Amino acid sequence: MIIAREMIRFGAGLPDRVIAHLKLLDGDHGGFPIDRLQHCLQTATRAHRDGRDEGYVIMALLHDIGDTLGTYNHPDIAAAMIRPFVSQELHWICEQHGAFQGYYFFHHLGWDRNVRDRFRGHPHFEACAEFCEKYDQAAFDPAYDTAPLEFFEPMLRRVMARPINGIYSAMSQAE
Structure with a gap:
């Protein structure tokens, strides 16, 4: 019971920790015309203004949050973070967006821009x-x-109030 109580308390602070980590992207331009935080905010703003639901907008907001820790696998980090809270479709979009985004610039680096075709x-x-x-x-x-x-x-x-997927989803729905 002590562990469960502490886990619930700690879990309640997850949004604050995510926000703090997003702020680490502020000022990191990585060669882009805007920094990574502004890119995440702009992606989410565009999705919100297009009428997407909150799960989609939050996936858009967090899709590149892993850039600071996962230079070579940032989509995996973001996808793992959002998996408990979004649909399988949104999780998959987040997890694979790196391969799909490559369509727009990989060819400028001498790479295969059609790497996303493996998922066709x-x-x-x-x-x-x-x-x-x-x-x-x-x-x-x-x-x-x-x-x-x-x-x-x-x-x-x-x-992020309650997980809908994974091992903790049943526990959070039973409360």
Whole structure:
């Protein structure tokens, strides 16, 4: 009971820890015209303004949160973070967006821009291609009217309030 109580208490602070980690992206341009935090905010703003639900918007907000820790696998980090809180489709989009985003720039690096084709036929292929086309690859505009992080905090707190997937989902729904 002590462990369960402490886990619930610690879990309640997850949104605050996620927000703190997002802030680490502030000022990290990585060669882009805007920093990584602004890119995440802009991606989420575009998805929100397009009428996407909160789970989608939060996936868009966090899709590149792993950039600071996973230079070579940032989508895996973001996908692992959101998995308990979003649908399988949103998890898959987040997990695979790196391969799909490569369509827009890999060829400039001498790489195969069509690496995403290995997923062709997957039920979420088109959804991931759409995410990258409409939101991710478009979100590098320094002039875009981007919502601030504070705008997304209530959404983040609602989405991360209770896991809907994984081993802890049954426990959180039983409370």
